[in-house]
Amino acid sequence: MNIDRLKKMLEDISEGSLSVDSALEHLRNMHFEELENATVDLHRGLRQGYPEVIFGQNKTEADIISIMDSLTRAGENILITRVSAEAAEAIRNKYPEAVHHQRARAVTLIRNPVIAKGRGKIMVISAGTSDAPVAEEAVVTAETLGHEVDFLKDVGVSGLHRLLSQARRLEGASVFIVVAGMEGALPSVVGGLVDKPVIAVPTSVGYGTSFGGVTALLGMLNSCASGVAVVNIDNGFGAGYLAALINRP
DSSP states (O other): OOOOHHHHHHHHHHTSSSSSHHHHHHHTTEEEOOOOOOOSSHHHHHHSOOOOOEEOOOOOOHHHHHHHHHHTTTTTOOEEEEEOHHHHHHHHHTTTTTTTEEEEEEEEEOSSOOOOOOOSSSEEEESSSHOOOOOOOHHHHHHHOOOOOEESSSGGGGHHHHHHTTHHHHHHEEEEEOOOOOOOOHHHHHTTTSSOOEEEEESSSGGGGGGGHHHHHHHHOOOOOOEEOOTTTTHHOOOOOOOHHHHOO
């Protein structure tokens, strides 16, 4: 249940169109729903402001769809991350209105209109095209949670003039997500140019001694720029969610 549905229930009680007993029965069952292979947190939207997000990796198609069914009954919009192409196809067979964001490996099902209501824009910056899947996961996450996103692509440090040419555009953001692999230098550069929080996302992109993103992770953790925080390797979702919390009014 989200805050809007709770407000509507209280208004219905006040107007007499919903009985107190009916409301109590609904509230009694709103905290969670136990399924065969999952216990769905239906209270998270009230508790944290955003509903439960489904992590699709290693879940069967049936698992994902049953959790979707539960969240849909509760009136929530749905975001599923790390979805295989096969699972996305199964989801769209059940829910044709669902959208498969292929590069982001995500699926969204929007039943309630998403109105951007952040304090400002979230800017997602990717160092290279190879980092795009992680960057786009951050974009889809932030947009689904109700934030306006500006996506600046392929402006890594190997051609720093590409980023510097966007100085005016950088001024329009209230929080930055910077996604980079290889040596992971771009968040430090951005952190030295802006006066807003920077969320650094290391990716597993790179040659052998990138160690699957560990080199970028350590580089970002050791950034000399103030105001840079770091999420886990390839965690575009975590960065998008954190940016949404920071940008929330």
